Amino acid sequence: MKEYKMRRGEYLEERMPDLEASVEEYFGEITETEEYKGSDLYVVGDPKNPVFERVVAGAVSYSGKKDKLGVDFEERPAEDVIAEGNADAAADAVDAKNDFLLEATGRDAKSRRDSMKRAVEDDADKPDNVS
Numbered sequence: 001m002k003e004y005k006m007r008r009g010e011y012l013e014e015r016m017p018d019l020e021a022s023v024e025e026y027f028g029e030i031t032e033t034e035e036y037k038g039s040d041l042y043v044v045g046d047p048k049n050p051v052f053e054r055v056v057a058g059a060v061s062y063s064g065k066k067d068k069l070g071v072d073f074e075e076r077p078a079e080d081v082i083a084e085g086n087a088d089a090a091a092d093a094v095d096a097k098n099d100f101l102l103e104a105t106g107r108d109a110k111s112r113r114d115s116m117k118r119a120v121e122d123d124a125d126k127p128d129n130v131s
Helices: 019-027 078-083 089-105 109-125
Strands: 002-004 032-036 039-044 052-060 068-075
Touching (some): 002 109, 019 039, 019 052, 078 089
Antiparallel strands (some): 039 052, 052 068
């Protein structure tokens, strides 16, 4: 599960007031919910894009902090997708992921990567992580 922060001064509930509808619009019908760190996330068990095996997405709440977007994209093996003749669906899957994350977080792919790199570097600099 990856967690994404919103842009400074922005909140997930403002960017996507109806997160459930947005998840369904991008990925397909929600089939259940799943608990993650005390928050219920939406599960799309049969996504409309054949590249995805399963999609889990939702708001992860933290006491005293802004909500983060929690997302887990489970993808099928590329060989299976290609064998079924759905190779062109791969580009659509990448677009769906990037468009959804951009709408939810206000950050493009480069900005999200840079943010995650900084988070990893910050963790490595903490003294309790000495090996």
